[in-house]
Amino acid sequence: MHIVVVGLSHHTAPVEVRERLAFAPTAMEKPLHQMLALPAVAEALIVSTCNRVELYAATKEPETAIVNLRRFLASYHGAELEEVAPHLYDHLGEVAIRHLFRVASSLDSMIIGEPQILGQIKTAYGYAVEFKTAGLILNRFLHKAFSVAKRVRTETGIASSAVSVSFAAVELARKIFDRLDDKGVMIIGAGEMCELAARHFVSNGVTKVLVTNRTFERAEKLAAEFNGRAVPFERFTDHLAEVDIIMTSTGAPTFILDHKQMEEVLRRRKNRPMFLIDIAVPRDVDPKVNDLDNVYLYDVDDLQGVVQANLKERQKEAHRAEGIIGEEISQFHLWLSNLEVKPTIVALRRRFEETAAQEMAKTFGNHRDLSDAQRKGIEAMTNAIVNKLLHRPVALLKRTQNETSGEDYVDAVRALFDLPAPAADETPIEPLDDQNEKP
Amino acid sequence: MIVDVLLFKATLLAYFVATLLYLAGVISRRENLGRFAKWVLATGFAVHCATLAARWLATGQTPVASLYEALSFFAWALVGTYLLFDLRYRIAVLGAFVCPLALVLMIGGTAAPKKVAAANPVLDSWWFPVHVSLAFLGYAVFAVAAMAGVMYLLQERRVKNKQFSGLFYRLPSLDTLDSINYRCLTFGFPLMTMGIISGAIWANTAWGGYWRWDPKETGALVVWFLYAALLHGRLTVGWRGRRAAIFAIIGFICLLTTFLGVNLFLGGQHTFSSFTGQ
Numbered sequence: 001m002h003i004v005v006v007g008l009s010h011h012t013a014p015v016e017v018r019e020r021l022a023f024a025p026t027a028m029e030k031p032l033h034q035m036l037a038l039p040a041v042a043e044a045l046i047v048s049t050c051n052r053v054e055l056y057a058a059t060k061e062p063e064t065a066i067v068n069l070r071r072f073l074a075s076y077h078g079a080e081l082e083e084v085a086p087h088l089y090d091h092l093g094e095v096a097i098r099h100l101f102r103v104a105s106s107l108d109s110m111i112i113g114e115p116q117i118l119g120q121i122k123t124a125y126g127y128a129v130e131f132k133t134a135g136l137i138l139n140r141f142l143h144k145a146f147s148v149a150k151r152v153r154t155e156t157g158i159a160s161s162a163v164s165v166s167f168a169a170v171e172l173a174r175k176i177f178d179r180l181d182d183k184g185v186m187i188i189g190a191g192e193m194c195e196l197a198a199r200h201f202v203s204n205g206v207t208k209v210l211v212t213n214r215t216f217e218r219a220e221k222l223a224a225e226f227n228g229r230a231v232p233f234e235r236f237t238d239h240l241a242e243v244d245i246i247m248t249s250t251g252a253p254t255f256i257l258d259h260k261q262m263e264e265v266l267r268r269r270k271n272r273p274m275f276l277i278d279i280a281v282p283r284d285v286d287p288k289v290n291d292l293d294n295v296y297l298y299d300v301d302d303l304q305g306v307v308q309a310n311l312k313e314r315q316k317e318a319h320r321a322e323g324i325i326g327e328e329i330s331q332f333h334l335w336l337s338n339l340e341v342k343p344t345i346v347a348l349r350r351r352f353e354e355t356a357a358q359e360m361a362k363t364f365g366n367h368r369d370l371s372d373a374q375r376k377g378i379e380a381m382t383n384a385i386v387n388k389l390l391h392r393p394v395a396l397l398k399r400t401q402n403e404t405s406g407e408d409y410v411d412a413v414r415a416l417f418d419l420p421a422p423a424a425d426e427t428p429i430e431p432l433d434d435q436n437e438k439p
Numbered sequence: 440m441i442v443d444v445l446l447f448k449a450t451l452l453a454y455f456v457a458t459l460l461y462l463a464g465v466i467s468r469r470e471n472l473g474r475f476a477k478w479v480l481a482t483g484f485a486v487h488c489a490t491l492a493a494r495w496l497a498t499g500q501t502p503v504a505s506l507y508e509a510l511s512f513f514a515w516a517l518v519g520t521y522l523l524f525d526l527r528y529r530i531a532v533l534g535a536f537v538c539p540l541a542l543v544l545m546i547g548g549t550a551a552p553k554k555v556a557a558a559n560p561v562l563d564s565w566w567f568p569v570h571v572s573l574a575f576l577g578y579a580v581f582a583v584a585a586m587a588g589v590m591y592l593l594q595e596r597r598v599k600n601k602q603f604s605g606l607f608y609r610l611p612s613l614d615t616l617d618s619i620n621y622r623c624l625t626f627g628f629p630l631m632t633m634g635i636i637s638g639a640i641w642a643n644t645a646w647g648g649y650w651r652w653d654p655k656e657t658g659a660l661v662v663w664f665l666y667a668a669l670l671h672g673r674l675t676v677g678w679r680g681r682r683a684a685i686f687a688i689i690g691f692i693c694l695l696t697t698f699l700g701v702n703l704f705l706g707g708q709h710t711f712s713s714f715t716g717q
Contacts, residue, residue: 155469157468161608172598175613176598177612177614178611178612271680273613293680293682294681296598305601305603306601309603309607
């Protein structure tokens, strides 16, 4: 059995093509069943998100399956294959396995490490289970992908740093303050960006929110959203000492906070640290404020710098994630090939032993005068012949099970000795280390 | 005699391995390495306890009577303090700073002669273990404060100058580091105070005078005033952060200078050679 994937993603296709070939998440039964009905497709799974559309299949004839899947992907959406073909990619075997592992671990995402993709794949797998298009192989494949993604997430820092400006502000605050739930935030100027950052702060535990704005009504409106308090713009400096984090985004042409004011605020706060985020352009806070001890002033460019640094950090972590995926692939590949090789070896041995047993029974029937010792001798000799003859082919099958030629040997042995194809479900599953919860 | 030296070497090895693991954990950012390092360190600490006990049994006196014993005891107190702190703060990175210091103390111990100090009637007082235990526990707590101070300065620089790389991601928040500074001060200062008082009482029973202005006593007093100033500043005028970190580092350097300098360069009743009556 092989695993194949045909699809397109933000790497290969613009959004116009992606949306044309996307599957509606509410109606997956029809496409899944149609896909399963395709020649050479034994198991089917469709992953469709705004950034990618991918068809995964288990198949005995990978080349045929890929051709059929490409055609299906275009025709199902009423598109010409020639038209979309340049945007499609297909992988089989180990490359296809690596592909899903990378996608599930968010290494292939537009923003590396973003967490949604794993949930989307779990949903997609949920449909395949619900509509019974996933069998032994895809079940194991997907569970393995989930456990790989989990390993990547816990063992690397791929998702540990913020990659949006507003979230970077929260992350920075965490590098200054130990905890946020006893901290206060003041928003000066009710801009969209401030609002977003404030939302992040509130969802990270900040409970005290003060809002000030030139038009007091807007301040009140925004304050109500966060269960906060509006303060008049003329007197906002009186309240600065109450809060630990200040975000400003007014349209003021000059600085609204200077060095001297902040010095005074700090004195009133007994030097408890303050984090100032100046999102306004032109800036609201005199950059000299950053020279004060225990004050950390960041402007838009600084925050952008954090995001850039975090992205770089994620790239580095992604490198380590690739290593983890490499380890897991060989493990899964071994299981997949064992699926074929083990039953073949068992069947081959059974064929030899049954033949030997039949022939011995015949011989013993014809020669009733044989003594027990002679019978034992003949039995031993027959078994030795069987074992000696089996030794080399079995060793070869085992040795080549991780190579592409392994499949050929399995097919040849099956054909030469007319072995029955094993029902996949009867193959004992060796436990892998995936204790992933079912989606 | 052989037993405690062997145990000492085992301890040294454990601290060495723990140091490597802590550093590797910080560099590769693998948390499980840090956890593993802690277990190695804790094992080393247990062996260290046995080392001190063996030495105590073998020599029949509190094992702080020679430079070798004192350095070993210092390292023991430091590791113990760190492990206690770890229960509360769980910062493996702190281990990467404290553990190498303990290792350096231990290596210093190997360089010092291991022969047992001759019995000295002055040491034959139960004020001796009380005095040195309090003093060394104080040292250890201040050592942790100094290491947290170094970490604070490193991290503060990064947050202030917006340098986001390597250590920025690995070091804990400024608040956490500052609270370690404060916590250490509130433990270390009473320990040191009691250490000085118990020493004075002991001196009175041994020599008939509470204070003799020997170099170590003078040094300790200077350091005590330094930490008193920091504690006072923290509690009243809101000294914290960078200033507190720098204070903790300077304080510890003075402490080390007093501890080592007196023994190596100056004289007085606190040198180990004076114990042996040379």
